[in-house]
Amino acid sequence: MSIKLSSSVPTDREVVLGILNNSEEALNKLYTGYYPMVLQFILNNNGDEDDAKDVYQEAIIVLYNKIKSGDFELSSKLKTYLYSVSRRVWLKKLAQQSKKISNIADFEDVLIVEEDIEQHEQKDLQFDKMKISLESLGEPCKTIIEDFYIHNLSMQDICEKFGYTNSDNAKTQKYKCLQRLKKLFFQV
Amino acid sequence: MSNEIQLEAIIEDYLNGKLKPEEVQAFEQLRNNDPIVDHKVVAHKVFLDSMKQYANVLLLKQQMDASHQKIDVEAISSKVKPHSSIIVRMFRNNKAAIAVAASFLFLAMVMLYSIKNQTEQDGSFKALNREVSQIKRSQNTLIRNINTNAQNTSVAPAKFGGSGFAISSNGYILTNYHVIKGADSLYVQNSKGVSFKVKAAYTDPVNDIAILKISDVSFENLGSLPYSIKRNTAGIGESVYTLGYPKDDVVLGDGYVSSKTGINGDSLAYQVAIPVNPGNSGGPLLDNNGNIVGVINGKEMKVDGAAFAVKSKYIMEALNAIPNDSLSKRIAYGKRSPLQGLKRNKQVEKIQDFVFMVKVYN
Numbered sequence: 372m373s374i375k376l377s378s379s380v381p382t383d384r385e386v387v388l389g390i391l392n393n394s395e396e397a398l399n400k401l402y403t404g405y406y407p408m409v410l411q412f413i414l415n416n417n418g419d420e421d422d423a424k425d426v427y428q429e430a431i432i433v434l435y436n437k438i439k440s441g442d443f444e445l446s447s448k449l450k451t452y453l454y455s456v457s458r459r460v461w462l463k464k465l466a467q468q469s470k471k472i473s474n475i476a477d478f479e480d481v482l483i484v485e486e487d488i489e490q491h492e493q494k495d496l497q498f499d500k501m502k503i504s505l506e507s508l509g510e511p512c513k514t515i516i517e518d519f520y521i522h523n524l525s526m527q528d529i530c531e532k533f534g535y536t537n538s539d540n541a542k543t544q545k546y547k548c549l550q551r552l553k554k555l556f557f558q559v
Numbered sequence: 560m561s562n563e564i565q566l567e568a569i570i571e572d573y574l575n576g577k578l579k580p581e582e583v584q585a586f587e588q589l590r591n592n593d594p595i596v597d598h599k600v601v602a603h604k605v606f607l608d609s610m611k612q613y614a615n616v617l618l619l620k621q622q623m624d625a626s627h628q629k630i631d632v633e634a635i636s637s638k639v640k641p642h643s644s645i646i647v648r649m650f651r652n653n654k655a656a657i658a659v660a661a662s663f664l665f666l667a668m669v670m671l672y673s674i675k676n677q678t679e680q681d682g683s684f685k686a687l688n689r690e691v692s693q694i695k696r697s698q699n700t701l702i703r704n705i706n707t708n709a710q711n712t713s714v715a716p717a718k719f720g721g722s723g724f725a726i727s728s729n730g731y732i733l734t735n736y737h738v739i740k741g742a743d744s745l746y747v748q749n750s751k752g753v754s755f756k757v758k759a760a761y762t763d764p765v766n767d768i769a770i771l772k773i774s775d776v777s778f779e780n781l782g783s784l785p786y787s788i789k790r791n792t793a794g795i796g797e798s799v800y801t802l803g804y805p806k807d808d809v810v811l812g813d814g815y816v817s818s819k820t821g822i823n824g825d826s827l828a829y830q831v832a833i834p835v836n837p838g839n840s841g842g843p844l845l846d847n848n849g850n851i852v853g854v855i856n857g858k859e860m861k862v863d864g865a866a867f868a869v870k871s872k873y874i875m876e877a878l879n880a881i882p883n884d885s886l887s888k889r890i891a892y893g894k895r896s897p898l899q900g901l902k903r904n905k906q907v908e909k910i911q912d913f914v915f916m917v918k919v920y921n
Contacts (some may be wrong), residue, residue, distance in 0.1 A: 392663075394621055398619070398622050398623070398626070398628045399622070399625075399629075401679075402622075402623055402626035402627070403626055403629065403630055406630055406635070407635045407639060409637075409881070410635055410636055411639035411640075414636055414639060414640040415639075415640070417694070419645070420632050420636055424627060424632075428620065428623050431623060432616060432620075433643070434621060435619055439615075497609045497612060497613070498612065498613055498616055500609070501609055501610065501613040502613070520607075520614065521610075521613075521614040521617065528789060542564060542568070543564060543800055546564045546567055546870045549567070553602070553603075553606055556606060557602070557606075
């Protein structure tokens with residue numbers, strides 16, 4: 372029995388398993404595999420390369436979250452799914468820029484993905500909130516929080532990195548920062 | 560303050576599942592009894608989830624940017640971007656539809672072609688009509704390349720040759736215009752092999768007729784012409800013959816009138832089923848009674864046995880353009896030919912002295 376691994380476009384199963392196991396290689400293959408398809412769609416519908424990159428990355432995030440949340444079923448091809456999400460995202464963006472497009476040049480079949488996109492938009496909102504909150508937090512709080520929650524450094528590491536005399540001081544500092552951040556986050 | 564810090568640490572450990580079972584139990588007890596603590600747990604859970612999601616997406620974006628770096632965006636976009644030409648764009652967007660349409664069109668053409676091939680000659684004749692200019696070009700004018708060493712006055716071999724016949728006893732020769740077109744100098748050679756210098760006295764490119772006048776001093780009067788020009792048009796099926804110079808000696812060709820019109824329905828000419836070759840151009844076409852019915856001027860290249868001859872009527876028109884007094888004993892028109900009633904070999908014997916090879920130098 373031989374399993375044929377396509378170098379350019381991975382199989383859908385490979386991608387799903389890869390993402391569930393946090394494989395960077397699988398993500399890379401997915402990303403490079405379907406980028407031309409989305410680029411073609413955007414370029415043919417009033418967009419440029421940068422628009423294509425933004426839209427495509429958003430579509431991958433939607434797919435990623437869907438796979439990670441565990442309720443993803445391989446009912447359609449990933450290709451079709453990514454295309455449909457990218458298409459929907461781009462048409463929304465065009466509408467926001469009040470650019471109208473009379474006839475959409477399509478290159479693939481299209482699925483209805485409204486629900487997924489609505490979910491994604493809510494998550495995106497949270498993402499933006501966190502981003503804004505962190506940015507308005509200021510230093511050294513921002514770095515301490517990022518080190519602890521994003522880069523998974525221990526309090527001991529943070530204590531050494533920032534030169535606190537003892538870890539209680541570091542903990543107090545982190546607590547203060549966290550309180551401010553939570554305040555900012557829940558206020559925005 | 561330190562209590563607050565401790566509580567926060569416990570909540571976080573609780574949410575991350577780092578507490579021991581008995582500690583969990585104790586904490587949940589506290590949480591149930593104290594709504595403030597419960598609220599803090601819920602809020603912190605929301606915050607931690609958001610933070611986790613934020614971290615994940617951030618990492619994902621980094622990985623995607625790394626992947627994006629490896630892609631040659633320009634190369635791909637030049638391939639997939641909308642073409643400046645709307646036709647190419649339409650082609651790209653509708654490849655499948657175009658393929659279907661093209662194959663349908665192809666099938667339809669094949670069918671039309673086969674239907675056309677099945678229809679009668681009438682149908683194919685019409686098709687020929689549409690390609691007038693092409694067919695005209697393919698009409699092979701019967702000029703012959705000759706390499707003979709010309710006798711008497713000529714030094715270099717003639718480049719082209721045709722045929723011609725006398726229309727008066729004092730040296731007027733009728734031939735095709737296309738034979739002498741673009742000639743520098745012209746000679747005629749009789750059946751005995753004697754050449755005479757000639758000049759073009761009259762040309763009619765429309766009817767493809769030219770009249771030459773022998774200007775050579777050595778030329779002697781031919782005597783009265785044995786043939787006359789037929790007044791009426793020849794009917795289909797009328798047997799005819801021609802004398803000409805497809806080679807260095809006179810050659811007889813025998814056949815019949817196959818159509819009253821020439822190539823492409825040309826009413827100036829007959830179609831004649833007669834074997835002709837390059838060099839026959841300008842030769843007389845005679846009926847069995849020795850009347851000239853036309854002048855051979857070409858054949859159709861792709862069709863066997865289809866030669867063309869200018870009708871005698873237009874020979875008369877050309878003749879009338881020459882001043883009457885310069886033609887002595889001119890060719891008779893509509894009169895009974897002296898050849899009438901003679902057998903073919905006797906007729907040829909009498910005629911061949913009046914049929915000339917036309918040699919063209921240019």
